[in-house]
Amino acid sequence: MATKPNEGTDYGADIATLRADIARLSDSIAQLLQKEADQAATRIKTGVGRAADTVSSVADDMARTGRQMAADAQQGVRTATSELEASIERNPITAVLIAAGVGLVFGLMSRKG
Numbered sequence: 001m002a003t004k005p006n007e008g009t010d011y012g013a014d015i016a017t018l019r020a021d022i023a024r025l026s027d028s029i030a031q032l033l034q035k036e037a038d039q040a041a042t043r044i045k046t047g048v049g050r051a052a053d054t055v056s057s058v059a060d061d062m063a064r065t066g067r068q069m070a071a072d073a074q075q076g077v078r079t080a081t082s083e084l085e086a087s088i089e090r091n092p093i094t095a096v097l098i099a100a101g102v103g104l105v106f107g108l109m110s111r112k113g
Contacts, residue, residue: 088095
């Protein structure tokens with residue numbers, strides 16, 4: 001058989017206590033969520049900072065490599081130019097004949113085009 005609640009029981013006080021407990025629980029959950037959100041934001045900022053540092057480092061390395069390649073290319077052109085000049089000074093007649101032959105070839109090509 002179902003029992004009837006006691007007539008003298010104060011349900012109002014129980015409900016007030018229950019409401020207070022729910023309010024404290026809600027506050028605790030809100031604080032926990034805020035703490036977790038703050039920690040997540042910190043982790044994200046740290047990760048983004050690390051990623052930015054990595055990208056910056058890679059960009060610096062690429063720029064350094066590019067500058068080195070350009071310097072190597074310039075040095076190669078200077079070396080080739082020096083060798084060509086030295087070859088022309090050693091064999092001026094050969095150089096003039098080669099230049100005339102190249103000019104003749106370009107002249108013949110321009111006539112057909």
